[in-house]
Amino acid sequence: MKNAADWKALLRFLGVILMAEGSLMALCMVPAIHFADGTLWRIAACAAATLAVGGALWHTFRNDKEIHDRRMSYLLVTVLWLVLSLFATLPFLTTGSTRSVTVAWFEAMSGVTSCGATAFADVGALPASVLLWRSMTQWFGGFGVVLLVLALSPRMGINKYSLYTAEASGADNTGKTSVRTTVTVRRTLAVYLTLTAVFIILLAVSGMQIWDAVNLTFTNISSGGFSVNSDSIASLSHTQQYLLAAAMLLSGVNFTLLFMLFTFRWRLVRNKMDQLRFYLIICLLASAFVVLALHYHTGYGWNDALRLGTVQTVSALTTTGSVIGDYTQWWTPAVFLLLMLGICGGMAGSTSGGLKVMRVLILWRNARGILRNRLHPNAVDPVKLNGRPVSGHITNNVMVIFMVFGATLMLGVMVLMLCGVSPTEAIGASVGCLTGYGPGLGASGGFGSYAAFSHPAMWVCTLLMILGRLECMTVIILFLPRFWRK
DSSP states (O other), X not given: OOOHHHHHHHHHHHHHHHHHHHHHHHHTHHHHHHTTOSOXXXXXXXXXXXXXXXHHHHHHTTTOOOOOXXXXXXXXXXXXXXXXXXXHTHHHHHTTSOSOHHHHHHHHHHHHTTOOOOOOSOGGGSOHHHHHHHHHHHHHHHSOHHHHHHHHOTTSOSOHHHHHHHSGGGOOTTOSGGGSSHHHHHHHHHHHHHHHHHHHHHHHHTTOOHHHHHHHHHHXXXXXXXXSSTTTTTTSOHHHHHHHHHHHHHHTSOHHHHHHHHTTOHHHHHTTHHHHHHHHHHHHHHHHHHHHXXXXXXXXXXXXXXHHHHHHHHHHHTTOOOOSSOGGGSOHHHHHHHHHHHHHOSOTTSSOOSSOHHHHHHHHHHHHHHHHHHHOTTOOOOOEETTEEOOHHHHHHHHHHHHHHHHHHHHHHHHHHHTTOOHHHHHHHHHHHHXXXXXXXXXXXXXXXXXXXXXXXXXXXXXXXXXXXXXXHHHXXXXXXXXXXX
């Protein structure tokens, strides 16, 4: 299918990514020195190895800048996450955090896909350098490595639109206007960096130590949910918990729309309000339900119910996975709603996982139109988004993604049960890993972890993570014989 020039350009692209990953890995030497956790030289070796491999690839193929086959974008994006995860395992293995390749791969894949599921039962026992590395993998992977490289290397020669949509979490498929130029990618990257800096400062001002502020901002801005504590964010002050909820909520908004809001482009914002309005309505109604359930059914006071219900609902909707309380012990309908919110996800073009509220909105309006058409067969009632008709092609794509997502979810539950996981935990783990929410049900939910899962079950979960991150289609298309034909 591919010619040699395309393969060389792909390897050059991977070299750039690995150099970026190695540079971030080198920053983990700072906490290793500051906290004297005994991992300095091991982290340095990991960073050096990653930089060396990345530099060698880039130098060897530095003149191969053009990828001519658009299909190569799908292969590149999938390989990106696999290679990133492979090298991300090095700090876990070399520092003695785990001796299991399976556990290291699970944690690395969870990090770079900003999933938030962890295989470590006691996160607080990990070296400081490894804790920062876990946070960095989510921050680096949460925004979308593809967008980062496009911003830093605008002349990579790859079709920007095909690459942007292949990394599906960053694509608003209602149109190509958000990806016409690399300038837009740089703007959204600027918003991401700005949000990161602002919330680090706000958390520090609230009394949080800089170490915690940096790690928690990295993981919550990226909709990841890793923490430096085994109780996630439960031990934080109420103000800090609300601040992190605000970070999650903003990160679930389309970053192009955030840029318009931050630069006061109100006219452009008004033309793109449908998805934002639907996102906020879902968040408000779901929060109200959970708060009422906690107060009237579980017995929490209004203040605690409001805090627990709001923060956990925002965490679920944005698929962040930060845990403020052991929600597995809450009223069952509230727990079920949190799982459904994880499947829904945040807005397209955000760091959130799940189906995205844009697709849910299109499905809802399409179903409503079909029902109306049953009553009035001759009526023409097209699906509209932001006042404009949505093409049948996009509607069909949304329906296919919904069907493939549902089928993958059910298959994941079945395979996990075959691996010896209980039905309840299999459902929770499939939803948690496929949507990127992270925590599941039972031992893997609340403040728990996936440490008790067998190694085959962990490998299934890592497959669900990458399928969910790339929204299934990008990975599945690689297994079609037609993809590899010339």
